[in-house]
Amino acid sequence: MKNEYEKMLADIACKVWDNPEPGFCEFESARIQTEFLKEQGFTVQENVADTRTGYIASYGTGHPVIALLCEFDALYGLGQNADVSEYSPNGKEMGHGCGHHLLGTGVIGAGLLVRDYLKDKESGTVMICGCPAEEAGSGKAYMARDGIFDDVDVAFSWHPSNFHAIATGSSQSCIQCYFRFHGIASHAAGSPELGRSALDAVELMDIGVNYLREHMESTDRIHYAITNSGGLSPNVVQAEAEVKYLIRSTTNPKCKKLYHRVIDIAKGAALMTGTTMDVIFDEGLSNTVVNFTLEDILDACFKEAGVPVYTEEDLAYAKRFYDSYEQPVTRDQLPAYVKDKTKLMQDIKTSPICSYYVETNHSDVCEMGSTDVGDVSWVVPTTTLNTACFSYGAGAHSWQWVAQGKSSIAMKGMLKAAEILAMACEKVYEDPSIITKAKEEFKERLDGETYECMIPDGIAPHVL
Ligand SMILES: [Zn+2]
Ligand SMILES: [Zn+2]
Structure with missing residues (x-):
């Protein structure tokens, strides 16, 4: 040169x-x-x-x-x-x-x-x-x-x-997204029965996904980070919480299937906790x-x-x-x-x-x-x-x-x-x-x- x-x-x-x-x-x-x-x-x-x-x-x-x-x-x-x-x-x-x-x-x-x-x-x-x-x-x-x-x-x-x-x-195909749960705030001791915890939903979702790991391909990968735990007060039922997921598989079709299995788990967590849930798509690679x-x-x-x-x-x-x-x-x-x-x-x-x-x-x-x-x-x-x-x-x-x-x-x-x-x-x-x-x-x-x-x-x- x-x-x-x-x-x-x-x-x-x-x-x-x-x-x-x-x-x-x-x-x-x-x-x-x-x-x-x-x-x-x-x-x-x-x-x-x-x-x-x-x-x-x-x-x-x-x-x-x-x-x-x-x-x-x-x-x-x-x-x-x-x-x-x-x-x-x-x-x-x-x-x-x-x-x-x-x-x-x-x-x-x-x-x-x-x-x-x-x-x-x-x-x-x-x-x-x-x-x-x-x-x-x-x-x-x-x-x-x-x-x-x-x-x-x-x-x-x-x-x-x-x-x-x-x-x-x-290289792996991947999808990154946020799961945002919406519950109802309430006094955690005085009126817990009126509250619906978004943080509970995040925790149950993570547990569900951790059980999923046994039933996915060994080359699949799922990582997460809790991006909103609902605040610093344990005496408040957390009304908003969010977890970010990165889901990977060896091909695009397989990755999409795995993504939908994770969404089902999030829906289950929302149902169990009486909360609602939004999926916010962030990025995806082939x-x-x-x-x-x-x-x-x-x-x-x-x-x-x-x-x-x-x-x-x-x-x-x-x-x-x-x-x-x-x-x-x-x-x-x-x-x-x-x-x-x-x-x-x-x-x-x-x-x-x-x-x-x-x-x-x-x-x-x-x-x-x-x-x-x-x-x-x-x-x-x-x-x-x-x-x-x-x-x-x-x-x-x-x-x-x-x-x-x-x-x-x-x-x-x-x-x-x-x-x-x-x-x-x-x-x-x-x-x-x-x-x-x-x-x-x-x-x-x-x-x-x-x-x-x-x-x-x-x-x-x-x-x-
Ligand atoms: Zn790099
Ligand atoms: Zn680089």
């Missing part, structure tokens, strides 16, 4: 790191990126799918159309001083603990390289998709629901990681449809590009963060799809940062956790790449990831991702049979099913 690009990209990533913002409120981050992209000759469409901060920056004309998925939101509770290898809050409410300042900027880097490639081509379009609210908010799901990816041939994404690898495997054809393209490009070259200084820097994490990485924590776990364990023991391209076996096994990339993968063949931007040890959503976010190793991982994504795009433009093959595989995997967004039509992008 040209030196001038590297400097511009590092500058953007650092500016976004300096301005960590929550989902659908990434105004400064989106402004920094869209202004740059306009200067670089991209046509920018803002506020896509009514997301406020979502944007599409396009370059080129006609097919093939390739979407590159960019993210830029941050996480609460992770304000941390840069480069300090011990817990050191910087007073900010948020921090880039998932490396999305790198993610978005790396995609922009790939976009610049693809733009240069497309300059003298007759046909071919690259769409940099600025997708807000990945951590909370389901930004891409709204964009997919709105048809943003309908005319796209293939989509690529990447994510900062502790490893240089292809991100294979599926499972990921894998695409081995595109994984093979990224694999070939990664092998060709090689991993970043680290200086002694980089390694000493990574070692400080590696040493800050006391939990040893064990073999059984490594993803099942890693081809040679012995080699990877050896690297983890001898190097503070991933020093080689970790080959993986194709996997369509559903990993625990969800991402809104899943929604894009239901509309268009989609694959994600990982590059190591951080030392071994602490994983995503840690202060260590925030602290390393402006470092030389983070930038090297980001620039490598940009290079590989651009190489993959060029391969697709040069050989459209890749698209045909990827689409055939996609069709086969959907097996007649079509994308149905997990978020109902009446729900708009929102911050709760």
Whole structure:
């Protein structure tokens, strides 16, 4: 990559790191990126799918159309001083603990390289998709629901990681919602018979769901948080109470079924307590449809590009963060799809940062956790790449990831991702049979099913 690009990209990533913002409120981050992209000759469409901060920056004309998925939101509770290898809050409410300042900027880097490639081509379009609210908010799901990816041939994404690898495997479908119970307040000692407790309903619902656990699939997950316990006075029968649920399963249809079983339990809790109940839908994500054809393209490009070259200084820097994490990485924590776990364990023991391209076996096994990339993968063949931007040890959503976010190793991982994504795009433009093959595989995997967004039509992008 040209030196001038590297400097511009590092500058953007650092500016976004300096301005960590929550989902659908990434105004400064989106402004920094869209202004740059306009200067670089991209046509920018803002506020896509009514997301406020979502944007599409396009370059080129006609097919093939390739979407590159960019993210830029941050996480609460992770304000941390840069480069300090011990817990050191910087007073900010948020921090880039998932490396999305790198993610978005790396995609922009790939976009610049693809733009240069497309300059003298007759046909071919690259769409940099600025997708807000990945951590909370389901930004891409709204964009997919709105048809943003309908005319796209293939989509690529990447994510900062502790490893240089292809991100294979599926992810869980999920629904997040609130159950709000309404009862009748009364003096808890003097006239309890007149009261109807919304807090009782929340407790009975949680107990009911905890009994449900024995009768659901082992890969289903249900989590909850009591968001309103009804107040601080035990001598009042609590008239209002609320519990937030996150329900996950391996596919959209299974997730919807599980969601309805949880609703039935909530209805039962309302009936038992003489209260009424509302379900307030918050967000929903689709499972990921894998695409081995595109994984093979990224694999070939990664092998060709090689991993970043680290200086002694980089390694000493990574070692400080590696040493800050006391939990040893064990073999059984490594993803099942890693081809040679012995080699990877050896690297983890001898190097503070991933020093080689970790080959993986194709996997369509559903990993625990969800991402809104899943929604894009239901509309268009989609694959994600990982590059190591951080030392071994602490994983995503840690202060260590925030602290390393402006470092030389983070930038090297980001620039490598940009290079590989651009190489993959060029391969697709040069050989459209890749698209045909990827689409055939996609069709086969959907097996007649079509994308149905997990978020109902009446729900708009929102911050709760
Ligand atoms: Zn994250
Ligand atoms: Zn992330």
